[in-house]
Amino acid sequence: MSRYAPPLTLTTGMLGLIADISEQIGQLSAVGESQQTPQLRRGNRIRTIQASLAIENNTLTVEQVTAVLAGQRVLGLPREIQEVRNAFAAYEAMSNWQPDSRTDLLTAHELLMHGLIDEAGQFRRAGVGIYRGDQLVHMAPPPSRVTHLIDDLLAWAGSCDWHPLIISCVFHYEFEFIHPFADGNGRMGRLWQTLILSRWRPVLAYLPVEAVIRDQQDAYYAALSTSDRLAEATPFVEFMLSSLNVALGEAIHSEPSTDQVTDQVTDQVARLLQALRGGGAFKVSELMGQLGLAHKATFRSNYLRPALACGLIEMTDPGSPRSPAQRYRLAPLGKQKLMRSG
Missing domain, CATH: 1.10.3290.10 (Fido-like domain)
Structure with missing residues (x-):
């Protein structure tokens, strides 16, 4: 003791x-x-x-x-x-x-x-x-x-x-x-x-x-x-x-509930993945427009960062995260999740 x-x-x-x-x-x-x-x-x-x-x-x-x-x-x-x-x-x-x-x-x-x-x-x-x-x-x-x-x-x-x-x-x-x-x-x-x-x-x-x-x-x-x-x-x-x-x-x-998508992402991340479903890469402003959001800090905190952290989306230029030309697209894991969720 x-x-x-x-x-x-x-x-x-x-x-x-x-x-x-x-x-x-x-x-x-x-x-x-x-x-x-x-x-x-x-x-x-x-x-x-x-x-x-x-x-x-x-x-x-x-x-x-x-x-x-x-x-x-x-x-x-x-x-x-x-x-x-x-x-x-x-x-x-x-x-x-x-x-x-x-x-x-x-x-x-x-x-x-x-x-x-x-x-x-x-x-x-x-x-x-x-x-x-x-x-x-x-x-x-x-x-x-x-x-x-x-x-x-x-x-x-x-x-x-x-x-x-x-x-x-x-x-x-x-x-x-x-x-x-x-x-x-x-x-x-x-x-x-x-x-x-x-x-x-x-x-x-x-x-x-x-x-x-x-x-x-x-x-x-x-x-x-x-x-x-x-x-x-x-x-x-x-x-x-x-x-x-x-x-x-x-x-x-x-924390997501049991009846959410298979990978247990939040509602916000699931909406972001749906916005990217058609393929292509988009700027933050373009994604916010698709989601009907006006507050950039909220978008980054609740949508963008969690999706990046889980490996569901990726940057087109990861070497320059703050580039004005930065765009985001579905990562392979995000595509798999969308396929499983229909």
């Missing part, structure tokens, strides 16, 4: 969020493994990777990340493309790791930061401060203490009898506080929280909570800073539980 005890005040807000999250996990799990198709899982994983890297200033879009993982040529910074490949490899290997293993933690970091830093898979050997702009917001513990602090944290995570939701959030905060690596600490903390949650409920391995964090990035950093000032994880735990709750709600409401 670990003697390490992270400071935390359990609040009524946390208890309410745990109850809400548990109820939503029950609803999501009721969909059943058979309906969580490989295409949907891959799409969620792509959203997870894109969002987690975007938090760290990676500029690649969901469409570009999808193209990179499909082996297509993408115009982008080599480092950002390498970050995508590394992150996908790390999340795919996640099921092989134990949340309380230092060896697995270092292996994960080596995968995540391969070719990006010299110290991939090694704890930092120098002091580090975290800055927001020109302001120092956190001075991490000295490198001489890192191994001991991480070992204590891992032992605590493996033996603590708190609710797994709380354990995962506290681990995430304490990991960022220790800042054990020279680089990659944010993406590692989010990856390891997902690992802890997936050991509790496997369906959470594919929950793109990172997308919610990206959309509330200022609040994410504010929660970390507030927890630092209070010397306890409480504000950050409340923020992360709230983010998990939102991500689950979005997953449930976007």
